[in-house]
Amino acid sequence: MYYSYRYSRERQDIIVAVLGLTLAFFIVIVRSSRVFSAAVAALALGESLLITLTAFLLHEMSHRYFARSYGGIAYFRLWPLGLVLALVTSVIGIIFAAPGAVNIGGIYRRDQVGKVALAGPGANIAMSVVFLMAYLLAGHAGIVSPILQELSELNAWFALFNMIPVPPLDGQKVLSWDIRAFGATLAIALILFLILIV
Structure with a gap:
């Protein structure tokens, strides 16, 4: 049984982090494409979202799930500077992919x-x-x-x-x-x- 503590802005923070990191990956993928078209943009957007959901969000939510299963306090919190860095570095073809993390306590x-x-x-x-x-x-x-x-x-x-x-x-x-x-x-x-x- 885990604590009922909730960070009231967690859902909003997750949405902002996912959208921002998806945009960062999208920029990197599009920059590396030899041609640009609506089809390329659609594929790049889909791939960027899948990268963000699996490599980043699932990683963080796994921490959150296991921490709560042990009775700990765990919630995702946006790191605005990290999100800005992800977007800025994406312009030069790399990504500092740390727009937030799960804060854990009580374990x-x-x-x-x-x-x-x-x-x-x-x-x-x-x-x-x-x-x-x-x-x-x-x-x-x-x-x-x-x-x-x-x-x-x-x-x-x-x-x-x-x-x-x-x-x-x-x-x-x-x-x-x-x-x-x-x-x-x-x-x-x-x-x-x-x-x-x-």
């Missing part, structure tokens, strides 16, 4: 802290595998295949980056809890990422 046991931290990269790994399987099933033809590959690659990258054992990233909390869980998760994320970029 003190090391194993619970570690499992809550692991939930985010774990969700990214799961989505990377799902998109990789879809990519393999779709074959190498058509416009969908490269999008599936990019979705898988970016989810693997989000998992890999977040497993760096440096505060405030998830890897530090996972390593403090269980070195085996840390090593296994890091290895899986790295293998997935290398498979997708080679």
Whole structure:
């Protein structure tokens, strides 16, 4: 049973973060396109939204779900500066993808802290595998295949980056809890990422 504490602006913060980060990814994808058309824009928008929902939002909501399942206080809060940085950096072809995060309180046991931290990269790994399987099933033809590959690659990258054992990233909390869980998760994320970029 989790605390009933609610951050009154959480839903609004989530919507703003998702829309802003989707726009940032859209800018990067469109900039990398050789041609621009309504069809390209529609595909770029769809891909950008899927990246944001799976690589970012699902990651954060996984932290939130597991924290609350342990009786903790957990809510998403927008970081306006992070959102501005995401939009500004997207113009030069990279993204500082940190428009907000789940704030967590009331959890003190090391194993619970570690499992809550692991939930985010774990969700990214799961989505990377799902998109990789879809990519393999779709074959190498058509416009969908490269999008599936990019979705898988970016989810693997989000998992890999977040497993760096440096505060405030998830890897530090996972390593403090269980070195085996840390090593296994890091290895899986790295293998997935290398498979997708080679």
